[in-house]
Amino acid sequence: MSLWQQQVPTESSVELPPDPRALESLGRNHSLPTALADLVDNSIDAGATQVLIRFVQQQADLIGLYVVDNGRGIEPDTIDAAMTVGARRDYATGDLGHFGLGLKAASFSQASSLTVLARAAGHPAVGRRWLVGGGRRTFRCDIVPADFAARELERSWPIPAASTGTVVRWDQVRGFPATGNRGHTDEFVSRTISALQGHLGLMFHRLLADDRVCLYVDVEDVDAGPGILSQVRPINPFAYPNAPSGWPRTLTTHTGTTDLSLHCHIWPGRSSLPEYRLPGGAESRQGLYFYRRGRLLHAGGWEGIHAPDKKLQLARVAVDIDGDIAGLLDMNPEKSRVSAGPDFARVVSKAQAPDGTTINDYLQAAERIWTQTNQRATAQRKAVFPPGKGIHxxxxxxxxxxxxxxxxxxxxxxxxxxxxxxxxxxxxxxxxxxxxxxxxxxxxxxxxxxxxxxxxxxxxxxxxxxxxxxxxxxxxxxxxxxxxxxxxxxxxxxxxxxxxxxxx
Ligand SMILES: Nc1ncnc2c1ncn2[C@@H]1O[C@H](COP(=O)(O)OP(=O)(O)O)[C@@H](O)[C@H]1O
Ligand SMILES: [Mg+2]
Structure with missing residues (x-):
């Protein structure tokens, strides 16, 4: 006789709410750029057309960060839900939000203090603050007085003044160096801002190019005032100058519930354009680019369709995942990665263009074009030893x-x-x-x-x-x-x- 019991028996239940210290472990996969991209998602969902990211510096050290937008703000009745971990709202079809986590996870991944100050049309300003760390024993969230919230909202931000909007403020940012050395901090700020502009410019390139939203970055010195405002420019990974003849082509396939379209592009050759030289090296720039609601989630990689290959470095495929493709693809809560399920490669292998082109035909064409252009460029060059230690x-x-x-x-x-x-x-x-x-x-x-x-x-x-x-x-x-x-x-x-x- 089998010892297997189909059902696990239970006799009663106990309530086990999570320990409040669990807040600290949210968002561990975030980097500063992915965390800020998640806050920008919220601003865009709130209808903002202008978003400012501001680093705050006091003497030699960075002490905080602001994300300011002119969106619809948050009503006094809903701010508690906004601050609650995992409280989902009813999302509209175009919304970037999803898990009811982003604001909290992104913020706690970088900072120990998150303050949200907001004003919605016809309502007074409201504010809340979460502090994590320090052995927190409850889920109590601090209420910020309305006059402080109003003052923060009404500071003379370098984006047009608006009657509604939200200010997210981080204090005690763990990722900022506390070196007490002005030179090191300035170097950190300039490196961080250029990484941030690269990441946001890439992830939001469609929305930026369509003028749906303008993103700005600046640094405020507490004593000397704000510095120069810089605008984030779109970086479109598909903006090559001349398409190779016959490309791009769109391959489609039907999966259980929806159509999957693969927009298969081939760069005409290697290029020094920033649109080609995305961060991460030639082999990681090739592959699939997943978009959800106009926002790029994931740039590059073949997800089991093919191994990364030097010869495929001109191949980039845009995939919009707006439809219901549950089971086929999965988005992580940081919205920084899309992973393909076990069926994905098989589904993609069935995709075809109207003229019968398959994914294999596409990969072969990309390799052929790479070989042709690369032969012209590097075939005459003599081989060298690989670059080793000490070389950037x-x-x-x-x-x-x-x-x-x-x-x-x-x-x-x-x-x-x-x-x-x-x-x-x-x-x-x-x-x-x-x-x-x-x-x-x-x-x-x-x-x-x-x-x-x-x-x-x-x-x-x-x-x-x-x-x-x-x-x-x-x-x-x-x-x-x-x-x-x-x-x-x-x-x-x-x-x-x-x-x-x-x-x-
Ligand atoms: N910048 C903002 N402007 C207006 N509302 C916001 C803003 N940021 C967050 N919110 C509100 O807080 C809620 C929680 O945000 P978040 O934790 O990122 O989860 P999600 O975006 O998945 O709903 C949002 O659904 C929204 O109602
Ligand atoms: Mg969100």
Whole structure:
């Protein structure tokens, strides 16, 4: 007789609400750009046409962040629902919201204090604040006085004043460096803003290009006031100059409940346009681009249709997932990834264009076009050793994209103590160009060093010296070349050091 019991018996139940500290673990897959994109989703759902993201700096440190919009605001009766984790509302068909989580998960992933201040038409301003951390024992949310909410809403924001809108404010942002060093903070801010502009420009490119919404970023210095406002420009991953003839084509297939359309594009060749050079390297820019309600959720990857392949780097497929494709595709709560279910690759293999083109025909065409254009571009170029330690990842990626590589140990460019004042030491056994530590500080000019510092100098050295590592021995000509570089580059390094030390 089988021991299996179909039903698990129960006798009564106990109420087990989540521990309030669970709030802290929300949104762990977020980065600052994906978290802010989720707040922008909320602004767009609220009908905002203008959204400002503002970093707040006090002396050397970043202390907070604002997201300000001119949307319809939040009514006093609904603000508690808005602050509640997992409270879903009735969503309209075009809405980007979905889980009733975004605001809280995005905020707590980055900050320990979330304040929401809002005014809806015909209502007074309202405000709420959540604090996480510090061993919270209840789900009590703080009520912010209406006059403070009104003051925050009515600050002279550099977007047109509006009678309704929402201000989301983060304090105690964990991802901000607390170094007390102005230079490091400025560097962090400029890197963060450019990453943010890239991410938002890509994810919202359709809405930005249609003028549905304008996004701005600025930095306010608490003592000196706001800085220059910069506008987020759309980055359309399909905006190539001349389509290869016969492309793009749309392949469609029917799944259980809906039609799935794959808009299959082929870039005419590699390009230095920002629309082509998206973050993440040539192989991750290829593949599927999933859009939901005009917002890009996921950029690149083949989801089981094909493995990433250098030869497919011109292939990008736009897929709109507005219909009911439950089971086929799944969106994570951070809305930063769409994952394909087990049936996806099989469904896609059945898709066809009106002329019978299949996904395989498309992939072959993309590979053919890549081979043709790439032969023209790089076939004449001589192979190099792969870029190794000390070389900035962006430089390494470009070298790998542009030049054929030997399947061999990489070439490193690193610092060490070298007696005397020679700038270089060429070490063929470890395949390393050593740089004399004594010049490092001067060449950095006061910036912070790191393994991958000075990308420009190292890129030049890579191009200049790579060939002397090839071949089984160092010939007289190579030796003479190294002597020549040593003389000239050491003179240059000494001049840098002299100027640097004179300045101090
Ligand atoms: N900027 C905003 N303007 C107006 N309402 C907002 C804004 N941000 C959030 N809300 C309200 O808060 C609710 C909860 O937001 P969120 O946690 O992101 O979940 P979701 O967007 O999935 O509903 C939203 O449904 C909306 O009603
Ligand atoms: Mg949301």
């Amino acid at each position: 990842p962006n430089v390494g990626r470009e070298i790998r994209d542009e030049l054929p590589q030997f399947d061999d140990e990489p070439l490193n460019i690193m610092w060490k103590h070298i007696p005397g004042d020679d700038l270089l030491e060429i070490d063929r056994t470890t395949r390393t160009v050593w740089l004399n530590q004594t010049y490092r500080r001067a060449l950095l000019g006061g910036r912070r060093g790191g393994l991958n510092d000075l990308p420009l100098i190292k890129a030049l050295l890579f191009l200049l010296t790579e060939h002397v590592f090839q071949g089984s021995y160092l010939g007289a000509r190579d030796k003479d070349q190294i002597d020549l570089w040593q003389e000239i580059l050491t003179a240059a390094a000494k001049a840098e050091k002299f100027t640097y030390e004179a300045r101090k």
